[in-house]
Amino acid sequence: MSSIQKVRKWCNFEFDENEPQKKNIKNPKQSENMLLEEKVAISKIEKSDYGHGTVNINDKNWMKTFDPVIVEDLAIHNKKIQEVEEWLKSCAGKNQSDILLMTGPVGSGKTITISILAAKHNIKVTEWITPLDIDMPSDYGDYEFKEKQSTKFLEFIIKAANFTSLLDNNDRKLVIVEDFPNTFIRTPSEFTDVLQQYKYRAKSPIVFICSETHSDTKNTALNLFTPSLKEQFHIHHIMFNSISTTGLKFALKRVSEIISKKHKAVYNVPTADMIDCVVNSSAGDVRSAVLNLHFACLKGSNMDLETSIVIEKETKSKTKKKKNSSKFLSLGKDQTVNILHGVGRVLNPKVAFTEKGKQLTHSPKDVIEQFLSQPSSFVNFLEENYLPHFSCSDHTDKAASALSDADFMLAEWREKMCQEYGLYTAVAGIMLANKAPISAWNPVRGPKNMKVQYPSPQELRLDVNYLYKGKVLVMDYQTYSKIIGCNSSELNNISIHL
């Protein structure tokens, strides 16, 4: 990898079409007016790049046309940007190896924030990308000696932090790590060593960027950056939230402006309705929102198809949910429902009256689709939380029976369909059983940890190598050994006193 990086330092590749932009920004101009001028300049460059101002989709970097270029373009909350900027300022020019950790859900603008801010402050950014390491045997059939991944990583980040590129003459540098080498996930202790070395030897700040996921097991931020580690290395932690609706709208409006200015040949100018659709379907993920908008606005042979889907969806959802007037455009990405949201939908079933008669607003089928990958944990959530929503014991009986059936089906792990059926039974059972729901605010609780704790023989003052364990101790010994034990010890005490 390091060799590749060296090459990169020496020459610019053609596909790296961002480079002219960056250079432009890097001119040390600070005032707002200057920046505006810059923007014009950039657009000029773009125009000259693309000839007649059209986007060539075959171009590898067509997505980049919509990337924000200045701080004001960012859809992220101002406070967050300020926080990052302050950190950047605080560690600029100190020649110290400060560490920043940025976490947040996917598409919340972590990477773009840091790179734009770095550009603004004229800081050279170097990013680590984990190289492929496939073992290819040599001609003699033996394997080449390879360096350890962590050694390579350490070498790279230290070089990137301490040495300037020949192509540009700025001395302020920043290292970004978004792509963690696998070895750290397996053995987090190696990561601690690397950080120690970095702290000791490097002269530039480093930024670690982690995407948050719902499941704990894949959460690099949680696994690698333990609280003790953060304390040890004084790691500053900035947490990003998913982008707000207004932020998304702002970003999409900017995109639509770009479209209407420059790319009319390829895109239809998006309507406000369409932007609303995209905002609703992207769930705070700005990257996928832009992608969806791109897909929705494309001109071309399949244009009719796209628009028809949009219209159909709209009409459907309008009848379904008039009050909120939210429309789901299922383009590319499904609308994401997190587990708490899903639990809420099941426990507060809303009935809508349509031509066909009564209908549930969210049909059980739609709900289970979201949770097919983790049926038992969803059912556990339901079981823990369903009771406060019921008013009548007849209804609870039906719901509890449905849950019992569901658990029985979920236990059959050899049959794949059973998982789906089990989940469906639980969801539909609870939704249909609750004829008279109580609508009150009930916080959703996580399922209980049902680990059985048997008393140890020592607790009951029995011999360590005792014949019996577990159940028998609970069922028979616990009560009586308490009675016998405490009284006999009292007797002993008395006899000692006497």
Add this chain to the structure above:
Amino acid sequence: MSLWVDKHRPRDLMKLDFHKDQAIRLKNLVQQSDFPHLLVYGPSGAGKKTRIMCLLRELYGSGVERLRQETMTFTTPSNKKIEIMTVSSNYHIEVNPTDVGIHDRVVIMDLVKNVAQTHQIDSSGQREFKVVILNEVDDLTKDAQHALRRTMEKYVATCRLILIANSISRVIPAIRSRCLTIRIPAPTETEIASVLHLVCKKESINIPSDLAMRIARSADRNLRRALLMCEACKVQQYPLTADQKVPEPDWQIFIRDTASTILSEQSPKKLGEVRQKLYELIIHGVPPDMIFAGLLKELVKNCDMAMKCQVASHAARFEHRMRLGNKPIFHLEAFVAKFMAVYKKFMEESLGDAF
């Protein structure tokens, strides 16, 4: 602390207090040089382990009573390390594979392999095989039971398995047929009472025969519990009188309490309270089937005959579900909810009739 249960546990097959015919047969079985794998089953407190220890003593002499405790570690295929406590002597090793939950298969395969691969150092005058005792075989996962079947055949030359279970209905037929199954029935109440008399005589205290009978009756034909009750009685009040209080196990009182909560009011809110109590019982290690049995026993006391049938059949259904399912609490709760619905309907109807 040495309890009466342990102090007066018979250590020789010929000194057992009941099932004497069976004891003679067991002795004969051991006196021949070899014996097959055993599957000993019977209700709790009937004397399964006592008989097995007697049997081992008969086989190897008093060396089997020098026990030591060891922690063994195994690695699952997914590279997870699991630890399990074993109790062993030079001649046998005892383990509770259900302690490690779903990883019991690994324990069974590796443990039996370990034991079977090492031969007895001094085989002259000793048996050529070691004994592995597995507890709670009926609670093993199906996977583990199938693994056990294979292991049993493979290492039959160097080790014998003694399996202990409460009921063989959950042991797969393949294992049942590979073992000599020995049923140890629970002692009758009179047998328990006579044992109580015997123990009291050895402790040189006097027990009224009424009290002995009452203890025997409240112990659910569980001799161990009866002896513990008897000792607890003695500690609470001595000399023993015929009408003194016999302390009940805590969990039974707790279950009765839960049942009265169910009967007091039938509403989702009450069900929530009941659930908390059930959680508590399960977490403290009371087996869910005992909770089921206890609840049913208490609840049907307040039902008329027609309803008793109905409730019992529902209980049977949910209990069966519980065996097949993963989460006992789901089924316990479903049963309680069902009972609440049935009972409420019944109460409303009878009130309607009254007016």
